[in-house]
Amino acid sequence: MSVPLTWLVRGRELTLDRPIVMGIVNVTPDSFSDGGRYLSVDAAVRHCRALVDDGADILDLGAESTRPHGAQPVTAAEEIERLLPVLVAVRAALPGVTLSVDTVKSDVARAALDAGAAIVNDVSALRLDPRMARVVSDSGAGVVLMHSRGGVADMGTYAHAEYHGDVMDVVQHELGTQLAVAKAAGIAPASIAVDPGIGFSKRPADSLRMLGMLERMTSWGHPVVVGASRKRFIGSITGVPEADARVHGSVGAAVAAYDRGASVVRVHDVAATRHALDVVAAIRRAASMTPQPA
Numbered sequence: 001m002s003v004p005l006t007w008l009v010r011g012r013e014l015t016l017d018r019p020i021v022m023g024i025v026n027v028t029p030d031s032f033s034d035g036g037r038y039l040s041v042d043a044a045v046r047h048c049r050a051l052v053d054d055g056a057d058i059l060d061l062g063a064e065s066t067r068p069h070g071a072q073p074v075t076a077a078e079e080i081e082r083l084l085p086v087l088v089a090v091r092a093a094l095p096g097v098t099l100s101v102d103t104v105k106s107d108v109a110r111a112a113l114d115a116g117a118a119i120v121n122d123v124s125a126l127r128l129d130p131r132m133a134r135v136v137s138d139s140g141a142g143v144v145l146m147h148s149r150g151g152v153a154d155m156g157t158y159a160h161a162e163y164h165g166d167v168m169d170v171v172q173h174e175l176g177t178q179l180a181v182a183k184a185a186g187i188a189p190a191s192i193a194v195d196p197g198i199g200f201s202k203r204p205a206d207s208l209r210m211l212g213m214l215e216r217m218t219s220w221g222h223p224v225v226v227g228a229s230r231k232r233f234i235g236s237i238t239g240v241p242e243a244d245a246r247v248h249g250s251v252g253a254a255v256a257a258y259d260r261g262a263s264v265v266r267v268h269d270v271a272a273t274r275h276a277l278d279v280v281a282a283i284r285r286a287a288s289m290t291p292q293p294a
Contacts, residue, residue, distance in 0.1 A: 003016065003218055003224075004016060004263070007142055007191070007193060007223045007263070007264075008142065008188060008191045009098065009118040009119050009141060009142030009191065010139065010140050010141050010142070011140060012118065014058075014098065016263045019258050019263075019265065019278070019281055020057045020058065021056050021057050021264075021265060021270055021277065022056065022057065022058040022060050022100065022225070022265065023052075023056030023058070023059050023060065023268075024062075024227075024229065024266060024268050025044060025047060025059055025060060025061045025062070026062055027044055027061060027063045027082050027083055027086050028064065028065045028082070041086055041089045044086040044089070044090065045090055048090045048097075049093065049094065055271060055274030055275075056097075056270045057098065058097070059090065059099050060100040060101075060121055060266060061086060061100065061102065062101070062102030062103065063082035064079050064102075064104075066155055066156045066200070068157055068232060071152055071156055072153065073151070073152040073153055076105045076107040076108050080107070080111050083103075083108065083111075084115060087112055088115050088116075091115060091116040098118050098119065099112075099116060099118060099119070100120070100121050100144070101113070101119070101121065102121040102123065103122065104128045104129060104132070104152065105129055106129045106132040106134075106135045109135050110139075113139045118141060119142040119144065120132070120135075120136050120142070120144070122143060122145065123146045123155065123200065124148055124155070125145035125147060125175060125178035125179075125182075126178050126182060127148075127178060128151065128152075133181060133184075133185035133187060134185055137186040137187045140188070140191070141191065142191045142192075142193065143182065143187060143192055143193070144193045144194070144195050145178050145179060145192060145193070145194050146194075146196075146200070146225070147175040147196055147197035147200065148197045149161075149200075149201040155200050155201055156200060156201075158203060159201070160201040161201050163206065167202065167209050167210065168210060168213045171197070171210065172216065175194060175196070175197075179194065179222075192222050193222055193225050193263070193264065194220060194222050194224055195224070195225040195227065196210045196214065196217060196226065197210075198211065198228045198231060199232060203233075204232065204233035204236045207228070207233040208233060211228065211257060212256075214226070214257060214260035214261055214262060215260050217261070224257075224263055225263070225264040226257035226262040226265050227265070227266035228257065228265075229246075229253075229254070229265075229266065229269065229273075230244065230269075231250075234246045234253060235249075237249060247269045248272075250267060250268070250269060250273070251272050251273055251276045254267060254273045254276065255276050255277065255280055258281075265277070
């Protein structure tokens with residue numbers, strides 16, 4: 001594996017010598033797991049404080065759902081109206097925390113960056129808005145390029161989940177094209193992270209294959225981000241239909257991802273994930289130490 005040591009986000013280097021936990025903050029009424037819980041500024045700030053207390057290194061704020069069933073695209077104006085009051089309040093309440101904005105729209109990304117975000121998490125990997133790459137490049141922000149197919153309304157479904165040959169080969173080819181777009185736009189290679197898009201346009205077997213072969217993505221030399229938290233494939237394996245009850249399976253997926261080279265895991269259940277990954281990291285460090293003579 002070729003895991004980078006840092007991730008450059010707006011002039012700041014995030015050190016990747018330990019597992020980085022990105023806490024999910026859905027400022028939406030319709031997200032698949034916790035939609036509607038954090039719409040108010042006060043509720044969102046309380047949630048963000050709790051995530052940081054639980055060990056989150058990054059907070060990823062999103063105001064448009066890509067849920068598996070019935071996702072409804074919103075305008076940039078509506079997304080900004082939902083997002084900005086929360087982001088500004090969180091920035092004031094937690095000034096030392098790195099903030100990420102989960103959006104496919106360049107206008108939303110620009111507004112969030114102007115308000116203090118440092119990372120753009122684009123689940124379309126710059127596909128859906130041709131201006132996004134320039135916004136990221138001009139700001140010096142970090143960017144997550146996630147593999148997906150289709151638009152906001154159907155990328156979380158199986159509408160585009162047909163792959164010919166090995167799904168990892170196809171995903172690497174398609175995401176590699178967007179990686180080239182990012183670099184051609186002037187985004188610094190050190191600022192780019194990649195995400196295989198677990199559960200996005202992928203059936204359970206595809207998601208498992210992606211996680212199992214994740215080491216292949218580390219060969220690009222960019223931080224690998226994995227967001228498997230509470231996804232449908234975990235429910236299909238564990239028999240847990242309720243998304244917010246898939247904590248244990250989600251932690252298992254996060255540990256497997258880190259073990260195969262992921263630098264960042266994007267999760268709902270921060271405390272459980274943080275504790276598990278800290279133990280795995282400690283074991284890894286102990287295994288790499290040279291035994292001292294008696």
